[in-house]
Structure formats: C-alpha cells, structure tokens
Amino acid sequence: MRIAFVNTLHKLAAKNPNIILITGDLGFSVFENYIREFPRQFLNAGVAEQNMTGIAAGMAMEGKIPLIYSIVPFVTMRNFEQIRNDICYQGLNVKIVGVGAGYSYGMYGHTHYGLEDMGILRTIPGITIIAPGDPVETELATIAALKTRGPVYIRLGKAGEPLVHKIRPKFEIGKGIVITEGKDIMLLACGTMLPVALEVSDILKNKYSAKVVSMHTIKPIDDVLIKNLSRKMKGIFTLEEHAAIGGLGSAVAEVLAENCLNVVFKRFGTPDHFSKVSGKQKYMREQNGLSAKIIAGEIVKKIN
C-alpha cells in the first residue's frame, strides 16, 4: 500500500508544487525517487512528530498542502493534541498518513501496532478517516484526500497487501464499495481486513451468500449504505484490524442502534487486552481472533 501511496503522490506532486511530504524520519527505500525528483517538496522533520505536526499546520496556513507521514502510533497518538488543536480546530488542509495499520509491524510488538488510531481520531470534529482496502483503493484514496480541503487521515497497511480490485472502482469519500453481492449476510470491512472478509465469504459460501463491502471511509461513515442494505440480512459483521472499541465496528453499531435496525450484529476487531505475544501479522491475527477461519466460525455461531 505504501508503494501505491508514494507512486500516486509522485504524480500529484508533479502537478501541484504546494504538496509537501513531511516524514518523521521514516520511509527508507520508499521515498528515494520522490526525494530525487521533488527535493523542495520533501522534508524530514526528524524524530519529532509533535513538532512535525505543528510545522505542517504552519505550512498549511501559508497555502501549502502538507502530508505528514510516520508509523500509525507515532503520527496519530504521539501528536494527537497537535492534530486536534493545530490542524483540526483551525480547519487546516493537512493530510496525515499512517503506515502499519493493525499488526502490519507484527514482530515489532505493541508499541508499533496501530490499533487505537481510528477510535481516537474519530472523536475529533472535522477530520476524515480513510482506511483503503488494497493498493488500488490506496491510489484512489490518496487522490481523493488531496482533492478534499481539510484534514484527512489515511491509514495504510505496509507492503505486499493483495490486490482486491481487478478494475478501478468508483471511489468516493464516505461511500462504501460493494465488492461481492450476497443476500444472507453483510461483511463490512476496512483497510487491511478487506481481503480477509473475502476469505470469510469464501469459507461460508455453502452456508450463506455474503455481501462484502469495502467501508474504506470510517468517518464520515456511510450511514445510507448501512441503513439500506442491513434490512433483510441475517447478520451484519464488521471486520477491522483495530480495537473493536472505537473504530469501524463502533461507527456501524451507532448507525444500527440509532436507526432501530434490529439485526444480528457483531464487531470483529482486536480484543480489549494487550497481547502477551508478538509475531508476524498473520500469526497476530490468529492469536487475536482475526483470522478468516475464526471469524467464519464466530459468524456461524452468532447467527445460530
């Protein structure tokens, strides 16, 4: 995903000299071509994410379009107050790009996991949150974010995420994309869990036909889609590589509850405790109830 991001940014930066990529000292082997071509549109702010965020706010006041980049916790949590006060409160046109959603940095342990970012950012007025589901959505999300004026958080995986879209879908911020049609259950997935949702659908295909939707935008949530497509379903399930508290699952639950949509519902996210183990992304998902097999089993239990 980060390659799709930087390649897209490369094209956009060529057209718009106000675009400035600011990194918190990360991006080795990813940004070199960009830096070579656009040295004036690149800044390494050092390992100082709070200052990086304030600097981006100052630059945005001068008409620049800064994108701040780091690993998810360092670009959303370390600098949370700067995002709130300096960027969002002042309505500034800054994009926040977090790499390493969920357990993407599996072996590195909890400090490097991105599990609470959407939950905390979702509480801030005026921010848009996008977690693209594959490299194609990453490209489209990057283009859409830069067309949008105001703060946008783009939550990326890392490297090697599978391609879900064979053709470029219509991409609109705040509008889910139906990936596969189905009439029994609906799987609403975001970010790195989109391919897992398709695996779940495949495992369950003899029992239930699943409508899989890429809910790439967590804020604003596509409440129209949820309201229109939830009726008549045997169950609605959300999948995210993020705490079950606060992210996509919570956003969908809010829509269901406030619209009195009485439907079987379950959130699949990371549990409310710190893992005692660390390991590669696949292992961590298995350990924390986020493998396709575990999710499929839980769905069957929930519906029955």
Place this chain on the structure above:
Amino acid sequence: MNKHKLLKSANNVRKSIMDMAYTAQSAHAGGSLSCVDILTVLYFSIMKINPQKPLDPTRDRLIFSKAHDCKALYAVLAEKSFFNSEKLNTYEMDGGLPGHSTRNIVPGIEASAGSLGHGLSIATGIAYAKKLDKKSQKVFAILSDGECDEGSTWEAILFAGHHKLDNLIAIVDYNKLQAYGRISEVLELEPFADKWKAFGWEVREVDGHNIDGIESILINLPFRKGKPSVLLAHTIKGYLGVKKYVDQVSSQYKPPTEEEYEKVLGGMK
C-alpha cells in the same frame, strides 16, 4: 517610534487588561501584564501589519503561544484598531472573546492556541514555508517561560536552528514564574541563553519593560544572518508600569481586588 507614544499605548493596554481581568474576574492578569511592553513595541514599531488588511499576505506574522495571557493580545490589537475596543468588554463572557486566543475570532489573531508548547512549531512551519517561497516576511512567536518545559518547544527550537530560519524570531516572556511556582523551583531553565545558543539560535537579552531597549534590539532583525533569533525578555509578572501587584505566583490565578483595581487605575491616570 516616539517613546512617549509607545508608553501611552502600553499604558492603555495595561488599563484594558485590568478592566478585562476585573470585569470578568479572570485569572492570568499577571502574565498578560508582563508581555505588554514587548507586544506594544512589536505592534506599534516593528511589525509590518495593516489593521485595515488583517489577512494581507505580505504582513508579518505573530503567533501568540502563551495564549492564556491573551488579554494582552486582545488589548494591543484593539489599541492598534484591528477591532473596536468595545469588544474587549466581552472577554470571558458567554459568546464573547475566549480566555485563550482563537484564530480569526477577531481580526489579527493568526493561530488558535492554549495548550502550551504548540505555538513555536506553528510559527516555525510558517517560517519554513516563507523560506520555500522566498518571501521576506518575518514570523514572531511569543512564548511563556513555563512552556519551555514542554518537549515540543525544544523540538521546534532544534528544527529552526537546523534549518537556519533567520526569518523566525522567538520572544520569551521570561517573568520567572510559572503556574505553580518559581521557574527556579519547578524546572530551572538556566543557563537559558546557553541552551538556545547550543541549538543554533542567536540570543539577545533585554529588560522586557524597557521600551527603548526592546525596540533598539528588534529594529535589527535577524540578530545574525542564517540563524533564528530569540529575545529573552526579562519581565515582571503583573507589571503595571509601577511595581505594585507584581511578581507573585498568585497573579497567575487571582483576579484583582477592587482595592487593587482602584489603586492601579489611579496610579495610571
């Protein structure tokens, strides 16, 4: 500029601050008063600004990071006719001027602030953007001494020194008192000038209530080409032009009493 006129403006600003503090029974009069002479010199002598065109792209910028002391900023902006001084009567009233300065709430306020340690980064970002665009405007940041406890302030100091942002001028209202004690007792900043120097800044120090002294230093910017400038302004918390009601931790919190208010205003006439 004519010293008499600057002093008169500074005294008007002091009076406005006391009016606001007394009417709203508000905290933070002390730190508002300590930066009055600095702000007066900046707005009436140094900065290129036009109250008729508050968003003129060629204006100098001032980021008021110690936003809890915004009574001083509001008062000086009103004195400079950015807005009608009647607006000051709404300070900390429902729907009125907020207790921490907020962007565009009245003309002339560049950035919302209130949480300490944010303003210098914002000012640094503006200064960096100005350098990219080869623009000559200056960017001022007014910091409290207490907020130099914040790590983010030092991140910005490190960055600005590294990038040689000589269009950036930080001014520290060094009144030696922070929220809950003396700087020397809470977290000592000394040797303060040496710290800034070590981070690549050119440092000057001044009596922050000597209008001539402040002006004569700020008239020559940057202090050194290729370096950001910092002015450590030694000030007195609660300074009213006379040394009454000053230099007490309590001036951070306690609104003036009727007696103090009458005495001070009497002394100012």
